[in-house]
Amino acid sequence: MIHARGVAKHFLTRGARVEALRPVDLDVARGAFVSIIGPSGCGKSTLLRIIAGLETASEGTLTIESAADQRAGFVFQDAVLLPWLSAEENVRFPLDAAGVPRDEGDATARRLLALVGLQGFEKALPRALSGGMRQRVSIARALSYDPPLLLMDEPFGALDLLTRDRLNDELLTIWTATKKTIIFVTHSVEEAAYLSDRVVVMSPRPGSIKKIYDSPLARPRGERTKLDPAFHQLMADLRRDLA
Amino acid sequence: MTSRAIWRRPLETIAAVGAFCLAWDLYVRWTDAPSYLLPPPADVGAALIQSAASGELAHHLLYTLQNLILGYGAGALLGVAAGVALAKSPRLDRALGGPILFLQTAPKIALAPLFVIWFGLGLASKIALIISLVFFPVLVGTMVGLRSLDSRFADLARLLRLGVWRRLWLIELRAGLPDIFVGLRIGAVQAVVGAILGEWMSGRQGLGYLMTFASATYKTPLLFGAVVLTALLGIAVYQLVETAERRLLSWRDAP
Ligand SMILES: Nc1ncnc2c1ncn2[C@@H]1O[C@H](COP(=O)(O)OP(=O)(O)OP(=O)(O)O)[C@@H](O)[C@H]1O
Numbered sequence: 001m002i003h004a005r006g007v008a009k010h011f012l013t014r015g016a017r018v019e020a021l022r023p024v025d026l027d028v029a030r031g032a033f034v035s036i037i038g039p040s041g042c043g044k045s046t047l048l049r050i051i052a053g054l055e056t057a058s059e060g061t062l063t064i065e066s067a068a069d070q071r072a073g074f075v076f077q078d079a080v081l082l083p084w085l086s087a088e089e090n091v092r093f094p095l096d097a098a099g100v101p102r103d104e105g106d107a108t109a110r111r112l113l114a115l116v117g118l119q120g121f122e123k124a125l126p127r128a129l130s131g132g133m134r135q136r137v138s139i140a141r142a143l144s145y146d147p148p149l150l151l152m153d154e155p156f157g158a159l160d161l162l163t164r165d166r167l168n169d170e171l172l173t174i175w176t177a178t179k180k181t182i183i184f185v186t187h188s189v190e191e192a193a194y195l196s197d198r199v200v201v202m203s204p205r206p207g208s209i210k211k212i213y214d215s216p217l218a219r220p221r222g223e224r225t226k227l228d229p230a231f232h233q234l235m236a237d238l239r240r241d242l243a
Numbered sequence: 244m245t246s247r248a249i250w251r252r253p254l255e256t257i258a259a260v261g262a263f264c265l266a267w268d269l270y271v272r273w274t275d276a277p278s279y280l281l282p283p284p285a286d287v288g289a290a291l292i293q294s295a296a297s298g299e300l301a302h303h304l305l306y307t308l309q310n311l312i313l314g315y316g317a318g319a320l321l322g323v324a325a326g327v328a329l330a331k332s333p334r335l336d337r338a339l340g341g342p343i344l345f346l347q348t349a350p351k352i353a354l355a356p357l358f359v360i361w362f363g364l365g366l367a368s369k370i371a372l373i374i375s376l377v378f379f380p381v382l383v384g385t386m387v388g389l390r391s392l393d394s395r396f397a398d399l400a401r402l403l404r405l406g407v408w409r410r411l412w413l414i415e416l417r418a419g420l421p422d423i424f425v426g427l428r429i430g431a432v433q434a435v436v437g438a439i440l441g442e443w444m445s446g447r448q449g450l451g452y453l454m455t456f457a458s459a460t461y462k463t464p465l466l467f468g469a470v471v472l473t474a475l476l477g478i479a480v481y482q483l484v485e486t487a488e489r490r491l492l493s494w495r496d497a498p
């Protein structure tokens with residue numbers, strides 16, 4: 001679905017050239033769950049933003065096969081909610097902006113807020129929510145318009161382990177049910193190993209792809225996955241590559 | 244807020260106004276100031292009541308109010324529209340930014356006589372003067388508001404592929420509202436100044452005219468009354484804008 005060839009990015013800030021991403025080759029098949037893991041500042045967000053069309057690559061070519069009218073879903077590293085809208089209105093925002101009927105948007109927003117564990121907070125403004133709750137609202141917003149491609153930038157980084165585990169499983173359920181293609185940036189080796197078909201390891205800043213692992217783990221994933229020796233082997237490999 | 248706290252502000256205001264009137268009254272008695280220089284508050288009240296009874300006062304007040312509403316409304320709308328256009332079009336900004344800065348810093352009040360020459364002695368010149376005073380602060384506020392848009396909101400708009408107008412209406416104008424309101428508040432004060440000034444210069448209606456009439460005929464108590472009413476009108480307009488701001492920007496305050 002996605003083919004990146006030699007995609008690289010540099011920024012010019014006050015005349016200085018900042019290397020953000022060195023040339024990257026990456027293929028993501030339709031319906032795949034791919035994680036990107038790497039040290040802070042290595043260009044994970046940059047790569048994701050290029051794929052989302054929020055940034056243009058300085059070099060290389062990027063092809064994305066999807067219907068022209070399909071918007072990609074994006075979960076920003078720091079939520080990015082509109083502060084004048086309630087949680088529910090934020091989730092519904094992409095639907096409202098596209099002119100979807102009110103009651104349909106309403107039902108979707110309520111269902112998704114319940115899915116991310118925020119029932120009862122529909123009317124709350126973002127400033128009244130904690131960082132993790134805001135992030136969950138933004139996940140619900142990214143799901144609201146059912147995008148075929150979902151790009152997630154450390155979506156669960158601000159959550160406690162229990163919520164994180166639960167949302168990991170919810171995400172896999174949604175992924176299985178909707179056959180979305182998901183690219184998932186994380187700092188957690190365990191999360192990457194648990195969720196993905198492929199794990200892309202990036203080298204330190206300025207980053208490029210260091211190694212790609214195809215997961216040997218069976219699906220569906222669950223408690224049994226975490227007991228699988230292959231799971232622990234994969235985590236150990238990832239840790240070694242990151243060190 | 245407890246019911247006590249709700250009453251405190253107005254009570255304090257009334258007490259302050261009462262104390263002021265008392266001091267004023269005592270001063271007049273003490274210094275024996277002649278009424279044509281400083282009339283006692285009771286005379287001012289009487290002059291207002293007399294003018295109100297004849298229906299004259301309401302007529303002048305309504306005239307000024309009507310000009311204020313028309314001029315402020317038009318000036319604010321034009322200011323927002325022009326601010327959007329300049330913020331959105333770098334080319335337009337390059338072409339008009341300089342002249343606008345010049346006009347904005349030029350004292351519009353000095354242009355007031357020109358408006359009379361251009362738009363005549365009637366309503367048009369008065370409203371044009373108010374518009375010119377409201378337009379610039381609102382324009383600048385709108386430009387600042389749109390220019391300072393959080394880049395992450397721009398990302399969101401891009402991601403959701405919002406068209407220019409949806410993006411403007413759903414994100415940019417709302418995010419910029421705090422800055423736009425800075426302009427609207429300055430404009431509210433200026434609008435009252437412009438309304439009174441316009442009536443000073445020409446015509447036979449409005450609180451500004453009432454002032455020139457009262458001073459020309461040595462009706463000093465009526466002059467004071469008109470001044471007090473104008474001040475109250477200014478406060479009322481400002482409060483109205485502030486109330487609108489508090490309601491529209493409630494998301495910034497308490498959760
Ligand atoms: N808009 C920008 N202007 C200048 N430099 C930038 C910009 N965005 C990113 N960079 C630089 O590019 C590099 C990669 O940034 P990026 O945000 O992609 O890292 P990351 O891998 O997502 O890090 P983290 O894990 O901390 O989120 C950094 O060195 C950063 O300073």
Ligand SMILES: [Mg+2]
Pocket residue numbers: 044045046077153
């Ligand atoms: Mg990042």
